[in-house]
Amino acid sequence: MTLSIGDRAPEFSLLDTDGNLVTLSDLRGQRVVLYFYPRDNTPGCTKEACAFRDNYAEFRSQKVVILGVSADDAKSHAKFTAKFQLPFPLLCDVDAKVATEYESYGKKKFMGKEYMGMFRNTFVIDADGKIEKIYRNVKAEVHPAQVLADLVSTD
Template identity: 55%
Template sequence: MSELKAGQKAPEFTVNDQNGNTVTLSEFAGKKVVLYFYPKDDTPGCTAEACNFRDNYQGLTAQGIVVLGVSVDDEKSHQKFITKHNLPFPLLADTDKKIVEAYGIWGEKNMYGKKYMGISRKTFLIDENGVISHIIEKVDTANSTAQVLDLLNS
């Protein structure tokens, strides 16, 4: 699959959230969606990013913005992560890797000379019509909300 770009229709998905509820992208038609992909629940960078969205969540929802986090962790792992950090938004359990593959962020990574398959941290901003308006390639985990708002309000 070719790499997604701003201006393209965001790939539709159907997946379970942390509570086993079915979530589809199309159910958020008419709203702006922050779809952020992160490697693993309860790791330092992923926790910083999730907590930054948590701490700014009311401001985001006041602007009609929906926040959805996605990793390949399962529902039980997401439940623990949400409970531990009091996260007010859903985490999607992409255990079959369909979403990460559709969005082109599942691939080979390299850490300390060891190659493995994993998620590249990336955030997609999707407009009210389901079109990708921005893609944040270099996520600042401690300031992820500011990155999103700077783009949406520019």
């Protein structure tokens, strides 16, 4: 089954960098930008995270919660968060279970080699827990500004 706009967003509970459990249903009443990215401290992922950081005040003014998700552990997330002063939680999906439910984990190719990895996808989830918008295989640097522009235009 392919996730589509209007579908109920798959429920999840994941630990953040500080060991807090973040559960999607606890965020009802708020819009959520759930972005999946391959790895902490890699060039594209750093650009994407920093672009979300640089637009963070505007996302918050739209009452939007930003959550980054990768298969990295809390220690890696903590270093990444501290190094780039990320003001939003990074969630630890070490077994890629949530990413799989969100069709954001699977077979990738790089330099002729196949491997399993995280896709750079983003889901905007509305206040009722339904998928409002889906961005697949995004361009790291410009993507956060695009999401923000779309959120502002749909208000």
